Amino acid sequence: MSSQADILGRIREALTARAPAPGHHGETAPAPAAGSFRQWLPPVGESFEDRQRLFAQNAAMLKAVFKTVPNPEAAAAEIRQLVTAHQWKKMATHTSPLTDAVCGNLGVDWLRTDQPYETAELEKCSASVTACEALVAQTGSVLVTSRSCGGRAISILPPHHIVVAAKDQLLPDLAAAFELMRRKYKDDYPSTISFITGPSRTGDIERILVLGAHGPKELTILLIA
Amino acid sequence: MSEYSQQFKASATRLTADLDHRQWISKALRGYETKRDEFKGRFQSWEEARQAAAAVKYEVINHLDRYLAEFVAKLEARGAVVHWASDAREAREHILRIARENQARFIIKSKSMTSEEIHLNDALQKAGFEVFESDLGEYIVQLRDEPPYHIVFPAMHLKRGEISQVFQQKLGAEPVTDPEALTMIARRIMRQKFCQADMGISGVNFGVAETGMISITENEGNARLTTSLPRIHVALMGIEKLVRSMDDLALFLPMLATAGAGQNLTGYNTLYGGPRLKGESDGPTQFHLVLLDNGRTRILADAEQRDLLHCIRCGACLNVCPIFRNIGGHSYGTTYQGPIGSVITPHLRGLQDWKHLSFSSSLCGACSQACPVRIDLAHHLLHNRRNAIREKPPALEKLAFRFFSLMMRHPGLYRFGMFMGKLLQPLHPIVKGSALDPAKAWTKTRETPKFAQTSFRDWWKNRPQNRPT
Numbered sequence: 001m002s003s004q005a006d007i008l009g010r011i012r013e014a015l016t017a018r019a020p021a022p023g024h025h026g027e028t029a030p031a032p033a034a035g036s037f038r039q040w041l042p043p044v045g046e047s048f049e050d051r052q053r054l055f056a057q058n059a060a061m062l063k064a065v066f067k068t069v070p071n072p073e074a075a076a077a078e079i080r081q082l083v084t085a086h087q088w089k090k091m092a093t094h095t096s097p098l099t100d101a102v103c104g105n106l107g108v109d110w111l112r113t114d115q116p117y118e119t120a121e122l123e124k125c126s127a128s129v130t131a132c133e134a135l136v137a138q139t140g141s142v143l144v145t146s147r148s149c150g151g152r153a154i155s156i157l158p159p160h161h162i163v164v165a166a167k168d169q170l171l172p173d174l175a176a177a178f179e180l181m182r183r184k185y186k187d188d189y190p191s192t193i194s195f196i197t198g199p200s201r202t203g204d205i206e207r208i209l210v211l212g213a214h215g216p217k218e219l220t221i222l223l224i225a
Numbered sequence: 226m227s228e229y230s231q232q233f234k235a236s237a238t239r240l241t242a243d244l245d246h247r248q249w250i251s252k253a254l255r256g257y258e259t260k261r262d263e264f265k266g267r268f269q270s271w272e273e274a275r276q277a278a279a280a281v282k283y284e285v286i287n288h289l290d291r292y293l294a295e296f297v298a299k300l301e302a303r304g305a306v307v308h309w310a311s312d313a314r315e316a317r318e319h320i321l322r323i324a325r326e327n328q329a330r331f332i333i334k335s336k337s338m339t340s341e342e343i344h345l346n347d348a349l350q351k352a353g354f355e356v357f358e359s360d361l362g363e364y365i366v367q368l369r370d371e372p373p374y375h376i377v378f379p380a381m382h383l384k385r386g387e388i389s390q391v392f393q394q395k396l397g398a399e400p401v402t403d404p405e406a407l408t409m410i411a412r413r414i415m416r417q418k419f420c421q422a423d424m425g426i427s428g429v430n431f432g433v434a435e436t437g438m439i440s441i442t443e444n445e446g447n448a449r450l451t452t453s454l455p456r457i458h459v460a461l462m463g464i465e466k467l468v469r470s471m472d473d474l475a476l477f478l479p480m481l482a483t484a485g486a487g488q489n490l491t492g493y494n495t496l497y498g499g500p501r502l503k504g505e506s507d508g509p510t511q512f513h514l515v516l517l518d519n520g521r522t523r524i525l526a527d528a529e530q531r532d533l534l535h536c537i538r539c540g541a542c543l544n545v546c547p548i549f550r551n552i553g554g555h556s557y558g559t560t561y562q563g564p565i566g567s568v569i570t571p572h573l574r575g576l577q578d579w580k581h582l583s584f585s586s587s588l589c590g591a592c593s594q595a596c597p598v599r600i601d602l603a604h605h606l607l608h609n610r611r612n613a614i615r616e617k618p619p620a621l622e623k624l625a626f627r628f629f630s631l632m633m634r635h636p637g638l639y640r641f642g643m644f645m646g647k648l649l650q651p652l653h654p655i656v657k658g659s660a661l662d663p664a665k666a667w668t669k670t671r672e673t674p675k676f677a678q679t680s681f682r683d684w685w686k687n688r689p690q691n692r693p694t
Contacts, residue, residue: 003309003310003311003315003412003518004309006311006515007296007309007311007464007518007522010288010518010522010525010526011289011290011293011464011525012290013295013526013651014522014525014526014531015287015288015289015290015525016468017526017527017528018528019283019287019528019531020528020529020532021283024433029285030280030284030467031277031280031281032277032280032281034469034470034472034473034475034476035472036277037274037277037461037472037475037476038475039269039270039273040268040269040270040271040273040274040277040476040627041268041269041274041475041479042267042269042479042489043267043269058489061489064246069603072232100247113506113507114506114544115506116506116507117506117507119420119454119507120420123420129641130332138479139313139479139490140489140490141490141494146502146507146508147502147504147505148503148505151505151506152449152452152453152505152507152508153450153454153508155449156446156449156450156453156493157450157453157454169236173475174474174475174478174479175472175475177473177609178471178472178474178475181471182471187436189303189436189438189498189574190498190499190502190505191303191455191494191497191498191499191500191502191505191512192452192497192498192508193438193495193496193498194449194493194495194496194593195490195493195494195495196492196493197489197490197491197492197493197494198492199492200444200445200446200492200493201444201445201492202361202362202375202408202445203378203444204360204361204362204365204378204379204380204408205361205365205383205385205388205404205407206253206384206385206404206506207253207256207257207378207379207381208404208405208470209634210404210405210408212408212409212412213361213408213411213412213444213445213446213447214359214412214415214416214419214445214447214450215445215449215450215493216264216446216448
């Protein structure tokens with residue numbers, strides 16, 4: 001406890017002297033309200049189509065696969081194709097209206113991660129199918145949380161992550177995603193809130209892009225619209 | 226001259242002459258610049274975003290006590306255990322104690338410069354724990370027993386051949402050099418470690434005061450695994466890393482990605498608000514946060530340089546610095562390299578021992594321009610110089626200027642000086658660049674300017690139209 005008191009004491013003493021205003025030449029500007037950031041960040045269109053186009057561009061740049069499908073059956077067909085092509089035997093998912101609608105009758109062994117499970121079992125899964133909280137057009141990100149998307153590890157441990165999203169989940173930007181979190185969870189946030197932007201990547205060797213450094217090598221996003 | 230200063234000079238001299246190394250670093254950083262400019266260009270106004278980011282950090286740092294209290298209270302309410310550490314030793318002790326009390330054996334780490342600052346790996350290994358860096362670049366330099374070369378790109382100085390070699394020697398890996406194959410070797414090994422590890426240690430990019438969460442930014446997913454699989458998560462955070470609210474992250478996350486690595490957004494940006502909560506199926510059962518001062522309140526007390534605490538450790542100032550590009554990251558001998566390292570290390574580890582870094586700059590100002598939170602680094606280098614001289618005036622320099630001033634005030638003395646200079650200069654080549662040379666520091670790599678054969682005074686006097694008739 002004493003270090004806490006010491007550190008806070010030193011902070012309070014230090015702050016008795018006033019610092020010059022931020023910026024290079026002493027311009028004064030009060031800290032802007034968080035809502036005002038949008039005007040400086042990369043622009044996002046107004047309509048659903050604008051956002052969808054922007055998300056698709058970002059996903060392509062990030063080397064994620066992004067497909068818009070008309071209904072859950074079509075999403076299920078996309079997943080079935082992947083299962084057949086890769087001959088997946090074991091996959092992970094969790095219970096949610098969207099995942100339940102697309103994960104039936106695939107002939108694979110399912111691990112459900114919304115109940116306590118063995119890490120070793122999840123490690124054996126070739127792919128995972130999860131819901132998401134939102135898609136973010138501005139950045140091409142998928143927002144997942146530990147409460148609504150099958151826990152912490154399901155979106156990072158298996159080598160292929162498939163995300164299913166509904167039309168109204170496509171949000172313009174990060175600010176809108178945080179707004180959603182606040183509205184949805186009030187003060188009872190999940191322990192993990194993660195923006196996934198493309199498959200796992202590294203450039204640590206000669207700045208050459210390699211996918212699947214530690215997390216999924218592939219990210220497939222299916223938007224049902 | 227301090228021992229650090231001597232090491233710095235020796236290393237800087239060696240690497241500046243290493244053209245291959247310089248070209249390698251410049252090439253990598255040119256690639257970064259291209260990407261950075263592309264994504265900066267997507268902002269509607271990068272400059273206004275910078276000013277806003279600076280203003281947000283100003284607000285937080287100048288009310289740090291309030292924001293810290295709010296942050297800690299929120300975290301503790303959600304089951305996190307918060308530990309305060311005045312210095313590096315205390316932070317290490319906290320972490321060692323957590324590891325011992327929980328009988329941890331294998332510890333997996335995601336990238337954290339703050340853990341480098343407190344030399345955590347050494348301490349853990351000496352205490353008998355096995356520690357693995359999971360970030361690919363960090364893992365490579367850990368295997369080479371080297372400090373990170375750059376705060377964001379730890380292994381940027383290495384070529385694929387060197388990485389292949391260390392993988393062969395230390396891991397018995399097959400002799401492949403393809404970056405993809407090398408990455409997959411590390412992935413396979415790390416997967417085992419992740420599944421074995423009982424404790425995960427991470428850094429923190431931002432602390433969110435409003436909601437009591439930490440935010441971690443990464444590309445590889447190793448931090449996600451570090452904070453998902455082991456049963457204990459320990460996060461180490463400098464007390465200055467706060468923002469006001471989640472909404473501030475809507476500004477800071479894209480700016481960090483763009484300034485730091487030339488990306489739209491980094492691969493994974495994750496907020497953690499405690500251990501596994503009721504109703505969640507996985508994640509650590511314990512979440513500890515170690516809050517580190519270690520000299521930060523000293524910077525806070527220096528009102529003129531307080532904005533150094535605005536730094537978000539993006540590395541943009543290193544990337545554009547001509548000094549960094551020429552002397553390389555290891556020459557600094559510090560945890561934080563480049564302009565930000567030159568400016569803060571004297572605060573963290575002593576001004577007189579580390580002032581040489583503030584003098585080793587061309588003051589070109591590229592760092593001030595690059596900083597996404599508008600820290601005026603070039604001027605802070607000057608502040609450090611002034612403070613160092615004020616604290617300990619250099620006797621020889623003072624004497625030299627006193628003599629110069631005397632000469633300038635006495636024309637006779639000045640003429641005598643010029644006459645002697647002209648007379649003695651032809652003898653200079655005999656001692657040029659050697660220990661006997663009074664101007665050695667200059668002449669080692671340069672020619673001395675020649676004294677004019679005719680001084681202006683003589684020329685003026687002998688000009689025909691000026692001759693008395």
